[in-house]
Amino acid sequence: MALINTIREKSGWAVGAIVIGLLLFMVGGDLFTGQNSFFGRNDRSVGEIAGEKVEYDQFQATLEQAKQQFIQQQGRQPDEQTMGYLRDQAWNQLLYRIAFQKQFEELGLKVSDEELTDMVQGNNVHPSIRQAFTDQQTGQFDVLKVKEYLRNLDKMDPQAQAAFANFENNLRPERLGTKYTNLLKMSTYVTTAEAKRYNEAQAAQVNLRYLFVPYFTVSDSSLKVTDEQIQAYIDKNKGRYKVEDGRSIEYVTIPVTASQEDSTTVRTSVNELATQFAAAPVDSAFVKLNSENPTSPAYLSPADMPEKLREQLPLQVGKVYGPYAENGTFSLYKISGQKAGEQAAARASHILIKADGTSPETDAAAKAKATEVLNKIKGGADFAAMARQYGTDGTTATGGDLGWFQQGRMVPEFEKAVFGASSAGLLPNLVKTSFGYHIIKITAPKTTQSYQVATVKKSIQPTDGTRDAAYNKAQEMKGQATNLETFRKAVAADKSLQKVEAKGLGRGDQAVNNLQGARDLVRWAYGADGSQGPGAQGIGDVSPAFELGDQYVIAVLTGERTKGTADVASVKPEVTALVRNELKAEQIKQKLSAAKGTLEQMAQAYGNGAQVKTADNVVLGQAMIPGLGSEPVAVGRAFGLKVGQKSAPIAGEQGVLVVEPVSTTPAPAAADVQAARQQLAAQRTARADGLIYEAIKQQANVKDNRTKFF
Structure with missing residues (x-):
């Protein structure tokens, strides 16, 4: 030290x-x-x-x-x-x-x-x-x-x-x-010329007309992309296709889910608990001893109760309600006490009719429509059906039901109407709020009553027998699948199984698609789990059955990728689309080059798919054509043309373009470029840390063998 x-x-x-x-x-x-x-x-x-x-x-x-x-x-x-x-x-x-x-x-x-x-x-x-x-x-x-x-x-x-x-x-x-x-x-430097060009690019504008032929107007099926063409594209753009080591697998999951018998077993034990719960002298102690994730008994208004318990209102002190099965859990509720709460709660449904605008005319139209619907309900029409047909908010799917809510959660006009009602039923008049006109039906009138609820929960877990059955199924699957072909046949023969693909798994990955904690599976794919020795895994090898949470997973290795430049197979879908667009561009450009005259005449000569549009205030430094998107080559070419001069056909991002400037607005001469110089320098400096790290990492020729151990 x-x-x-x-x-x-x-x-x-x-x-x-x-x-x-x-x-x-x-x-x-x-x-x-x-x-x-x-x-x-x-x-x-x-x-x-x-x-x-x-x-x-x-x-x-x-x-x-x-x-x-x-x-x-x-x-x-x-x-x-x-x-x-x-x-x-x-x-x-x-x-x-x-x-x-x-x-x-x-x-x-x-x-x-x-x-x-x-x-x-x-x-x-x-x-x-x-x-x-x-x-x-x-x-x-x-x-x-x-x-x-x-x-x-x-x-x-x-x-x-x-x-x-x-x-x-x-x-x-x-x-x-x-x-x-x-x-x-400190070596970062921006020249005066660079700063001037930056200022000019941000200020120079052009209004232009352009002929545009989208790539999608040429059928994909009319062009065949070969592996040789894909490889040539990768070779030409190696910098974009640098990859690390990767593995691809196909896998199936065999879930360990509770059976109907498991649910029945748990329900029987919960029924016994219900009897004991009813006789328990201290509810909090009983909950602590018997509930999973126990909570202390608490006073709840109807707005805060579980729906199953709300359905039993009014509730009786000392009574046990349930068991209720929901989301894989059985619940018991015991009412330990009751008292008047501080806030009132009520339940209501509504149909909201919104105005189409803010004018008096649109407001009057909304009111007339709401009045018409209200009168239909008064005449016997079903409220929920009317809500689904005419409602304009998110409650239409539930027939306008808002559920229980406490006072203070809705807008004042709405609450005044709901909490002012003394009984259930349809309110006779419309209620106007900032949202529009409401037709309101009181499902349960206001109450200040709250109940002390003690809760016992037991999840429905698979038994050892169920888990053993899933394990045996996984082992049977493993026995049938000895290579890629037999793996796929075994999956196809069992309609309960679904094959999933995971591509490009990295050496350090912890998850496989949505499978969390799948590190052992990744290590197996790299032959580093110790079962066959490092690097021993080969294409077509089938994994042991991995237990990941509540499921067993069996996989087969379908692909290997080594560090360097991506191969054709790993990037084929992406690069195929890019190569196809290049082929489409050549086809479109050749046809457009034969057309003469104005942009409109060229479009007419080209035929279906060609369109002539205008774009104003196109900024050189932004390289965006309004309504079309990023088109840096076309924008750059437009600034190099004279007004009225047409470009040759240009292969763009979305299609082929021919641009023609209508007018240009040159950038004003800048007396001081210091601000631009500082901005550019700051941008370059901000990227320096990451670029330095990546450059040294690349030069270090890193070999990562951590999968041998972790």
Whole structure:
């Protein structure tokens, strides 16, 4: 702890350890849990960065540091999904430290002890130190408290000492990283010519006419795209199709769901509980002992009750209602008491007739329509049917039913009518609010009665027998499926199974489509689960039955992708559409090139699909044609033409265009381009951190083998 010793020579004060938690966020990394089935192997590296192996123990140490950080900050152990994200964080931290360190060494960048001291108690204090030792009341940073804290660090518990040691160890690499990125950022420069062009592009405008032939007017079936053409397109655009390692699988899920017998078994036990519940002397104690996720008995108005309980109003004190089955759970409700509540509640239905506008005429029309509907209901028409036919809000699907609601939740005019009613039934007059005209039917008049409800809930869980049956079905499926062909045949033969495809699974993925916690399945796809040895999986191999939550999953490997440029198969649908558009563009351009005369004459000569339109105030720097979208090539070409001059046919984003400027508005001469220069420089600087990281990562030739262990 060289830094501590250096600082202590300059310190003379002490303070408690209450701020250690705020310093811990500087300690990056991950946490390690689980078992490694490769401990017996000689190769214990989890990867390679810039030619340097990252050993398992090194990675584990980083994970363990972050484990303590996570527990201290969150107050809980991380779950498996969180661990996956944190493992990625740990890997990225090691990548940063190793790959960037080589850059630091090549440039001779160093951080002296004096700099580090300055970052803790000098003129350039680190932000985390400043935050930790700033008075929350005054907002003032107190360097004396820092010195006091460091002076007494050796008297603190070992955990506090280790935490600051970790913080100290991270100061130097962080400072080196800041120096390095600042060197590159300071090289960002915008020339006067660039700033002038930027200003001009934002101000120059053109009004134009254009002939447009959409790609969709040419039938897809008329053009055949070959794999050779797709490969040629990928080769021409390699930068757009860089990929990491990937695996594709097909899989089926066999759910472990409660059967009718399971439900009957649970209902029998809940019926027994209902009898015991009715005789229980202390409802809260009974709920605590017998309910899943128990809650204390509470007073509820009808507006806040479960619907099944509301249907039994008025309720009887001491009576147990239920069991009611809903969403896989049986519920029992015991009424422990009743009293007059503070707020009234009521239930009503309505039919809202809105005006089509804000004029007196549209308001009068809405009122007349509402009066007509009200009279139909008075004459015997069904209220719910009228609501579905004439209602204009979201309650039409429920026949206008608003359910129970407490006073204070609706607009004043509506509430006055509902809570002013003394009995159920149709209100004789329309009620006007800011939303329109309402026809109102009181389903249950206002009441202030509330009931103390004690609730017992039991979920309907599959029994061991049901789970065993699902497991046996999964094993039977596994026995039938030995390769891709037999896997597909087995799925097709069982109508209860549905095959799902997952493409391009990454090495670090935690989920497969909507299957959460599917890390073991991903590791299997990469041959790194230990069942066959790393890399042993091949196309057509069938997985064991994985238990993921309440389901078993069996998969077959259908595709492998290695890091580099995407192959034809992995991007075929996307690139096929792009190549097809290129072929369509050539076809359309050839036909348009033969047409002569005005844009209208060219469109007429082309035939169906060609259309002539106008676009005003098209801005060079935005590259958008109103009503058409982004068309940068066509917009750029328009600014290079004279007024009245037509362009050659242009292959655009949506189709082929011929543009003709009608008038142009050049950008006014800018006396000062400093603002544009600053804006462009800020944009480039903002992208620098990400670009620097990606460039060094690419140069480091990273090999990630974490799937061997995690």
